[in-house]
Amino acid sequence: EVQLVESGGGSAQPGRSLRLSCSASGFTFGDYAMSWVRQAPGKGLEWVGLIRSKAYGGTTEYAASVKGRVTISRDDSKTIAYLQMNSLKTEDTAVYYCTRNGGHCGGDCYDYWGQGTLVTVSS
C-alpha cells in the first residue's frame, strides 16, 4: 500500500526556516517524481514545486511564489522527500501536502497524497 507521511510542520516566526519531510513507502520511491502542494486555510490548492527522479536528472521546478526561498530534495536511500522553506512569510501559512507524480500519467498527475502537515507563520 502506498503511503506518504508528512512531518515537520508547526509554528514559526516570519523570516525563520522550516524543513518538512515526506516519508514514503509501498512503492519504488526512486522511480517517481515527487511534488509538494499547499493549501492556505479556506483556500484552494497551490503547487509549490517538484523534484524529478534520478532517471530524469533529479531536477527541480518551483512556483514563482516560493522560488529562491524553497528547496526540494530527496534521499532515495531513505525514501524521503524534503521541503526546505527559508525566509518564511505569513502567506506561507498552509497545509502542505506531499504528493507522488503518477507514472501512468507521465508524471502530470498526483495519484497519491499524504495527509498534510500544517505550517503556521506568525509573529
Place this chain on the structure above:
Amino acid sequence: QSVLTQPPSASGTPGQRVTISCSGSSSNIGSKTVSWYQQLPGTAPKLLIYYTNQRPSGVPDRFSGSKSGTSASLAISGLQSEDEADYYCAAWDDSLNGVVFGGGTKLTVL
C-alpha cells in the same frame, strides 16, 4: 487569482448530471493534459481524472472528463450525496514552467 478559472460553486439534486468547467489558455489546457481532484471536507485531495479523460481504478464511471480548446470539463452523472466536495482542475503550464490549479468548485448536492 488562479491561472485556471473554475466556477466557485455548482449544485444539483441526486440523480442529476452536473458539469464543472475549467478555463485556461494555450500554454496550459490548450497544449497539455488535465487532471481533476476531489477533496472531501477535512481530507486530502484525491485523483479523479488524469490525461484529461482517464479514470484511475476505483473511480466510478459516473465521473468523466473532456477538453475542447483551452477549456476542460468534469461531468458527474447520477449525482450522489457523497459527491458533495470541492473539485480542482490542474495542468502543466509551459509559460510558467510549473503546475497550475483552478481555484476550485464547491459542489453541493441539494
